[in-house]
Amino acid sequence: MSARRHRIDATLHGRDSRAEVLMPAPGRQRFTGDSPSAAVIGGGIAGLAAATALAERGVRVTLYEQGESLGGRLAGWPVRLADGSEATMSRGFHAFFRQYYNLRGLLRRADPGLSALTPMADYPLRHRDGMADSFARVPRTPPWSALGFVALSPSFGWRDLAAMNPREALPLLDVRVPEVYERFDGISAEDFLHRIGFPEAAHHLAFEVFSRSFFSDPRELSAAELLLMFHIYFLGSSEGLLFDVPREPFPQALWEPLGGCLRRLGAEVRTGAPVHRVRPAADGDLTVETDGATDRHQAVVLALDTRGLRRLVGASEQLGDASWRADIAAMRTAPPFLVSRLWLDRPVREDRAGFLGTSGFDGLDNVSVLDRWEGESARWAARTGGSVVELHAYAVDGRTEPKVVQRRMLERLHEVYPETADFRVVDAHHEWRDDCPLFSVGGYRRRPAVRTPHPRVTVAGDMVRTGLPVALMERAATSGFLAANALLAGWGIRGQVLWTVPRAGRSRVLRALAGLAVRR
Numbered sequence: 001m002s003a004r005r006h007r008i009d010a011t012l013h014g015r016d017s018r019a020e021v022l023m024p025a026p027g028r029q030r031f032t033g034d035s036p037s038a039a040v041i042g043g044g045i046a047g048l049a050a051a052t053a054l055a056e057r058g059v060r061v062t063l064y065e066q067g068e069s070l071g072g073r074l075a076g077w078p079v080r081l082a083d084g085s086e087a088t089m090s091r092g093f094h095a096f097f098r099q100y101y102n103l104r105g106l107l108r109r110a111d112p113g114l115s116a117l118t119p120m121a122d123y124p125l126r127h128r129d130g131m132a133d134s135f136a137r138v139p140r141t142p143p144w145s146a147l148g149f150v151a152l153s154p155s156f157g158w159r160d161l162a163a164m165n166p167r168e169a170l171p172l173l174d175v176r177v178p179e180v181y182e183r184f185d186g187i188s189a190e191d192f193l194h195r196i197g198f199p200e201a202a203h204h205l206a207f208e209v210f211s212r213s214f215f216s217d218p219r220e221l222s223a224a225e226l227l228l229m230f231h232i233y234f235l236g237s238s239e240g241l242l243f244d245v246p247r248e249p250f251p252q253a254l255w256e257p258l259g260g261c262l263r264r265l266g267a268e269v270r271t272g273a274p275v276h277r278v279r280p281a282a283d284g285d286l287t288v289e290t291d292g293a294t295d296r297h298q299a300v301v302l303a304l305d306t307r308g309l310r311r312l313v314g315a316s317e318q319l320g321d322a323s324w325r326a327d328i329a330a331m332r333t334a335p336p337f338l339v340s341r342l343w344l345d346r347p348v349r350e351d352r353a354g355f356l357g358t359s360g361f362d363g364l365d366n367v368s369v370l371d372r373w374e375g376e377s378a379r380w381a382a383r384t385g386g387s388v389v390e391l392h393a394y395a396v397d398g399r400t401e402p403k404v405v406q407r408r409m410l411e412r413l414h415e416v417y418p419e420t421a422d423f424r425v426v427d428a429h430h431e432w433r434d435d436c437p438l439f440s441v442g443g444y445r446r447r448p449a450v451r452t453p454h455p456r457v458t459v460a461g462d463m464v465r466t467g468l469p470v471a472l473m474e475r476a477a478t479s480g481f482l483a484a485n486a487l488l489a490g491w492g493i494r495g496q497v498l499w500t501v502p503r504a505g506r507s508r509v510l511r512a513l514a515g516l517a518v519r520r
């Protein structure tokens, strides 16, 4: 893919005039007449992006999803509450950042104006010791974002900035992908922050919240992922740290409309369809085995979660080569996380934020008041006079009894929002999962890339190496499009145009400063 700067249509992309556009390999617009068939395995964001890009160009797509609905880690399912109401449960709160250009492009297929998303006014953070931070008033364009944060933050002042180790900290100013992995994948996020002399208070507040949102303890997370995150959300993009959230539960707001688009494009969307094996056939085709059926395709996109990919590749003995298979087998998932959703009989205080990042509260990572922004919760709260609150705890010690953690998180809620201590819990749903990838120290080299040893098999998902500054949901969407583009290029068809935050530090002065660190 070639890259070039573009004037940005702010309504379609973001506000960052330095965002980069990545042009796909040249080719015909789409198939006409006879077209190949492709299996996309996995119906999360990555699979939906791949399936959409392929189907739009006339490929005959079958999407296989083992779950009963689309969305993967953002899937939702109906539950009946103790008071008889119907609600949609999910893994809960997700921040849709403005620099998620490719994810937003995917969602625009079904919702051109992104009317399903609503902005959150702030990204407040609170530490148990009383320290609080906010990004609402921090400017969005670097370097003013960093300077504004230092000027406004109680946890990170000018004195802290002056006390940092300048030589070690300079690389923060010019994060480049994939070079950042070559230099920093070998140390942990925690060690990196110590090395640069990052102030203790800001370390515990801002960085712990961010690194834990990668589902890992900072001692286990690769420093390269932390630097990348710093670049994407802070110093490398002028979209800022504010984000949007869906106005309704994920299925209704996002995946049912997108699934409808796919079907209108002629794709076959099969839910409740786990794939057990993929086998290369002698004639170059690939067979895909599901419960009781074997389908034949000319290409396959593996858009599964980490464990699903490991299992499927493990069972598909003839797929790939020995070293690729060994790398997939070595992939790890992050420790378990808990999402507790509580339907409470009374409203939380009026000034409580829709979302609050928390630190120092025994592993409670954030608290959302869903009825502030999600229609279904707001209607329940209006009808009952109650409120809907969600608690997330990432990287939980797997040895602790789930009930103990659930009770502890509720007690911490009582501390964060003391009025809730007297509320009655009308109903509670607790989701325990461990399906997020672990970006462990030194693990980058073995993570799968989009291309595999088989020219007609590609990989997509939020664990994939894309060579671009993208993470989490945006990595899933971007890798999905890249996986489709790689197949389309092989057929001489032009793929999807992609966008990314700049792939290097954005200011010449900051880049020059960062260069000093490398030369010394």
Ligand SMILES: Cc1cc2nc3c(=O)[nH]c(=O)nc-3n(C[C@H](O)[C@H](O)[C@H](O)COP(=O)(O)OP(=O)(O)OC[C@H]3O[C@@H](n4cnc5c(N)ncnc54)[C@H](O)[C@@H]3O)c2cc1C
Pocket (backbone or CB within 6 Å): 041, 042, 043, 044, 045, 046, 047, 064, 065, 066, 067, 071, 072, 073, 074, 091, 092, 093, 094, 095, 096, 273, 274, 275, 276, 303, 304, 305, 308, 309, 312, 337, 339, 392, 435, 436, 460, 461, 462, 463, 471, 472, 473, 474, 476
């Ligand atoms: C609690 C929580 C909060 C999060 N918050 C944020 C956030 O605020 N911002 C952000 O950007 N990201 C966030 N994330 C991360 C985000 O959810 C993921 O990065 C993203 O959803 C990954 O999408 P994916 O398509 O790569 O994988 P998945 O969504 O896991 O999709 C993989 C799919 O493959 C299917 N599958 C597996 N095996 C098979 C098989 N054999 N046959 C058929 N199908 C199979 C699975 O059922 C699944 O649907 C959060 C995640 C969690 C859990």
